[in-house]
Amino acid sequence: MNIKKLFSGLLLGASIAISPVQAAPILSDIVFVVDESGSMGNVQTNLRNNIGLFASILTGTNQVDAQYGLVGYGSRSPAPRMITDFTDANNFSTAAQGLLTNGGSEPGYTATAFALNELDNQTDLFSFRGNAVKNIIILTDEPSNGDFASRGAVGGQAVSESILDGLLTSNNALYNGVLRGTSTKNSYTDLITDHGGTVFDLNLFNTNDQNVVQQFVTDFANKKLQETLDFCQLNPNDPACQPSTSVPEPSSLALIGLGLLGIGLRARRKAVVA
Secondary structure, three states: OHHHHHHHHHHHHHHHHHOOOOOOOOOEEEEEEEEEEEEHHHHHHHHHHHHHHHHHHHHHHOEEEEEEEEEEEOOOOOOOOEEEEOOOOHHHHHHHHHHOEOOOOOOOHHHHHHHHOOOOOOOOOOOOOOOOOEEEEEOOOOOOOOOOOOEEEEEEEOOOHHHHHHHHOOOOEEEEEEEOOOOHHHHHHHHHHOOOOOOOEHHHOOOOOHHHHHHHHHHHHHHHHHHHHHHHHHHOOHHOOOOOOOOOOOOOOHHHHOOOOOOOOHHOOOOHHH
């Protein structure tokens, strides 16, 4: 027996069998909070038609594993409502056909608290994964208004900017806004910038020019991807930021190979002694 060839074969088999464990993607649970007033119909259509593009960019690098939920608010019954619990992009697109455009009051602070499962006595609850980054994205062309306790309260109080700020903090949630108008931006910008997000221009999403829309969605998705990765840079101890690392893990085949290697060594020693 050629001992050198035996050792080389055993070591090669062991090295092949020992494969690295790939780093797990960051889990991201995204809730879109969408204004249902009459001016938002085109935005809703573009959201339905482009959620697939958004998802393909966000998850195409295998660094993020995302699922999508949807809140509608500001319809004739202004209290926020769940359009769909978390699902994939295709089912989200179908569910988004249930958005309305008949509202005139836009309690966006209340709707965001609803998206976080934080309203008193809330019955519809989003099924956030325990180790996922929470992402809330609000799309509106009006400042938050009509945030009355009768439409949703936290601790018995109507949802104010300061209450919502505390909820976003306690949930360690990212907050983004696709907004139009100075008063709208004034209503949300501090909350968004204080919670890791960016204000995006709703005008670029409220158009029939699909080249503009798709470029906006591409830029938005890339920004969300980087934002999620940055979140884990800033919050390394968050449960969502504890993926497995590329540490070699011996498989059963590798262990067998190492056992055979030990047998080969003993055989070599006996040959040398003889």
